[in-house]
Amino acid sequence: MDESHGLTVALIKLGGSVLTNKSRLRSFSETEARRLALEMKEFISRSRYHRLVLVHGGGSFGHIRAKKYNLSAGLREESQLHGFAQVRNDMRDLNSKIVSILIESGIPAISFPPETFLRVHGGRVIKSEAGLLEKCVGAGLVPVSFGDAVIDTRQSFSILSGDAVMLSMSSMVHPSISVFCTDVDGVFDSNPRLSANSRLIPRLRESDRVSTDATGTDDVTGGMGGKLKFLFEIAHNSGRTVVLNGLVPLRLRETLAGRDATSTEVVPTRRRPGKKASRRSGYI
Ligand code: IPE
DSSP states (O other): OOGGGTOEEEEEEEOHHHHBOTTSTTOBOHHHHHHHHHHHHHHHHHOTTEEEEEEEOOHHHHHHHHHHTTGGGOOOSTHHHHHHHHHHHHHHHHHHHHHHHHHHTTOOEEEOOGGGTEEEETTEEEEEOOHHHHHHHHHTOEEEEEOEEEEETTTEEEEEOHHHHHHHHHHHHOOSEEEEEESSSSOBSSOTTTOTTOOBOSEEETTOOOOOOOOOOOOSSOHHHHHHHHHHHHHHHSSEEEEEETTSTTHHHHHHTTOOOSOEEEEOOOOOTTOOOOOOOOBO
């Protein structure tokens, strides 16, 4: 599903750090959500062939309790069950808040939990079903999926990141553009939270070598190394792939309009057969 089918699909991840205050349990950033909804509404209003597919992260509705109960590791002891139930419920609560705001902003958004179209085994997506997603996007509805506490056929449950959901969706809808809205300007050559000298990388190529320092993070879904891997895989399925600061007004709107905005463009390179990809990292 792409321009050759007459549709221009924008696949957008609204990061948990944009929609929530990541350090305060279940604190929702309603103002940011409303502003981003209007920026996205402009995109679908511009053409009847424009389509949106959305994914949001967990932020403080997901990561805090997922870490406390060690949910990524799967079921190990009974005490985790309560935590799993809470995170699953909190993510539906966050999703419902976001979908409500999108609908109020004039976007025909529908909740699209990952288990509607994905099966997870050992923390990884092993099966996907594109039919429902294609129908709903084709009709003009806007599916809103999310990183979630999911049933796992190997380890009873696990945490599936919004980035993993983005990857699966990108392989199904082949977006014209995939956008990651984060709380920093893009991918940096070193951690911008730790170093004043870190520089934004405007175009990040798969062959680029950037700093590989480790960062301390509370994220339960893989940290920076994992994120970059997803970014490049998603870039292989997308026309353009952009990482931008969703907290700065108009960056998303300008990017969706094809105009320049401060960001990182992720540029995949075709790998030569038999050649191993070099190690790379960076910071969002
Ligand atoms: C996390 O998804 C989902 C849960 C912890 C339940 P993400 O890892 O994509 O969330 P953010 O965007 O980093 O907050």
